[in-house]
Amino acid sequence: MQRDLRFCLDLLRSADRFLTIKREVDPKFELPAVVKASEKMGKAVFFEKVKGSIFPVVNNLFGSREMLALLFETKPERVVNEWIGRVRNPIEPRRVSSGPVKEVIRKGAEVDLTEFPMVTHCSKDAGPYVTAGIVVARDPETGQRNVSINRMQYKGKTKLGIRMMPPQHLGIIQEKCEKRGKDLEVAVAIGNHPFETLVAATTVAYGADEFTLSSALRKEPLELVKCETVDLEVPATAEIVLEGVVHAGVREKEGPFGDFMQYYVPVMENHVFEVKAITRRRDAIYQTIQASSLEDVHLLALSREAKVYEAVSRVADVQAVCLVPTILSCMISIKKQFEGEPKNVAAAAFGAYAWLKYCVVVDHDVNVFDVNDVWWAMATRSRPETGLLLVEKAMGFPRDPFNLHQSKLGIDATAPLNQWEEFERKIVPGADSLRIEDYL
Numbered sequence: 001m002q003r004d005l006r007f008c009l010d011l012l013r014s015a016d017r018f019l020t021i022k023r024e025v026d027p028k029f030e031l032p033a034v035v036k037a038s039e040k041m042g043k044a045v046f047f048e049k050v051k052g053s054i055f056p057v058v059n060n061l062f063g064s065r066e067m068l069a070l071l072f073e074t075k076p077e078r079v080v081n082e083w084i085g086r087v088r089n090p091i092e093p094r095r096v097s098s099g100p101v102k103e104v105i106r107k108g109a110e111v112d113l114t115e116f117p118m119v120t121h122c123s124k125d126a127g128p129y130v131t132a133g134i135v136v137a138r139d140p141e142t143g144q145r146n147v148s149i150n151r152m153q154y155k156g157k158t159k160l161g162i163r164m165m166p167p168q169h170l171g172i173i174q175e176k177c178e179k180r181g182k183d184l185e186v187a188v189a190i191g192n193h194p195f196e197t198l199v200a201a202t203t204v205a206y207g208a209d210e211f212t213l214s215s216a217l218r219k220e221p222l223e224l225v226k227c228e229t230v231d232l233e234v235p236a237t238a239e240i241v242l243e244g245v246v247h248a249g250v251r252e253k254e255g256p257f258g259d260f261m262q263y264y265v266p267v268m269e270n271h272v273f274e275v276k277a278i279t280r281r282r283d284a285i286y287q288t289i290q291a292s293s294l295e296d297v298h299l300l301a302l303s304r305e306a307k308v309y310e311a312v313s314r315v316a317d318v319q320a321v322c323l324v325p326t327i328l329s330c331m332i333s334i335k336k337q338f339e340g341e342p343k344n345v346a347a348a349a350f351g352a353y354a355w356l357k358y359c360v361v362v363d364h365d366v367n368v369f370d371v372n373d374v375w376w377a378m379a380t381r382s383r384p385e386t387g388l389l390l391v392e393k394a395m396g397f398p399r400d401p402f403n404l405h406q407s408k409l410g411i412d413a414t415a416p417l418n419q420w421e422e423f424e425r426k427i428v429p430g431a432d433s434l435r436i437e438d439y440l
């Protein structure tokens with residue numbers, strides 16, 4: 001049996017990382033509020049009853065490194081290494097004749113998006129949004145598949161506003177279609193195994209197929225089924241699939257929407273997705289992701305941590321890389337061998353991943369997954385007059401109306417070389433393994 005969303009839910013349930021909300025919740029604000037209130041628990045949240053819909057909702061499948069470790073069958077600090085090892089061997093997905101996502105098929109006049117939970121996340125959002133759909137499309141010249149995540153605003157029974165723009169690959173593909181006067185066929189799969197969601201949030205070389213990566217993460221071919229109304233394939237075990245077209249030359253107002261930086265992106269003239277068919281499981285589970293949540297950050301961080309890890313491994317003995325809690329900054333621990341080496345490490349990280357704005361390099365005894373520990377290292381080990389690497393006017397996060405994100409700062413927060421007698425951290429023997437209950 002192919003691993004799917006339900007396999008993941010069972011895994012999380014058996015590891016006590018699953019919360020069931022039995023009380024009916026309003027999808028407008030209340031559901032996201034419960035998610036926000038519970039995200040620090042590091043548990044998936046499953047809403048059995050959502051007002052106005054027959055479908056349950058799940059959220060926060062990978063909102064912590066511990067949850068990702070369960071999926072990758074490794075330790076939390078090894079998740080990035082596991083990712084790097086697995087994606088080295090891409091595997092072609094496999095076409096199958098049918099799958100659970102074909103249990104119910106609705107076409108044309110039967111299509112009604114409003115049967116799904118209309119989750120409105122933030123106070124100033126333009127309305128309900130689909131946030132956990134992976135968007136499948138093809139380059140019109142090469143036929144190469146692309147998979148990405150794009151926010152979609154509910155606009156009617158068959159209509160969604162969708163955000164896409166170059167240099168993101170889906171935006172490039174749509175532009176190519178539009179130049180030919182062609183509508184772009186898309187299929188959006190909602191309720192996937194996290195490996196598909198993770199690769200959809202990954203930037204790969206243009207033309208590379210993200211599903212060969214998720215197959216690599218699975219260590220077996222992802223099973224795909226043909227769509228009903230468009231020439232595309234989608235995961236056979238997805239919960240729900242929306243099929244349709246993005247119309248050439250059509251733009252409508254979309255937004256505002258509370259985005260991954262915790263700000264509202266303004267109203268924009270964006271594309272329109274007309275849904276022509278819906279296929280789904282009979283008892284489909286609807287999935288949402290809250291932008292800027294721990295789940296969203298981990299989703300965006302992992303593949304980018306891998307990119308940075310591989311690049312800095314070429315210049316130093318890297319121990320760990322962390323892009324949480326914000327993917328515009330990173331913390332890297334190394335076994336320092338040369339004075340000045342941390343600046344090379346920061347430069348390599350900036351080169352590998354353009355959105356990085358800050359990079360703090362610490363010694364191997366600092367836990368990069370704990371910002372308090374990194375802050376401690378900065379306060380006690382950095383030397384501001386010589387330990388900073390400022391890169392002015394480089395390339396950074398592209399939507400930057402106030403020109404805040406185009407320069408970079410590397411911070412060397414490592415101790416002076418060969419001075420471990422002065423900088424050895426004190427240890428209280430036994431404190432880490434002690435159980436306070438034994439003393440009560």
Ligand SMILES: Cc1cc2nc3c(=O)[nH]c(=O)nc-3n(C[C@H](O)[C@H](O)[C@H](O)COP(=O)(O)O)c2cc1C
Pocket residue numbers: 131132146147148149150151152163164165167168169170171200201202203204289290291296299300
């Ligand atoms: C929850 C979520 C929502 C996202 N929304 C958008 C979006 O609306 N537009 C966009 O271009 N990228 C969005 N992204 C980021 C892209 O999915 C990501 O950059 C991906 O790598 C783009 O893939 P592509 O270059 O193959 O199109 C979102 C990511 C997440 C996790």
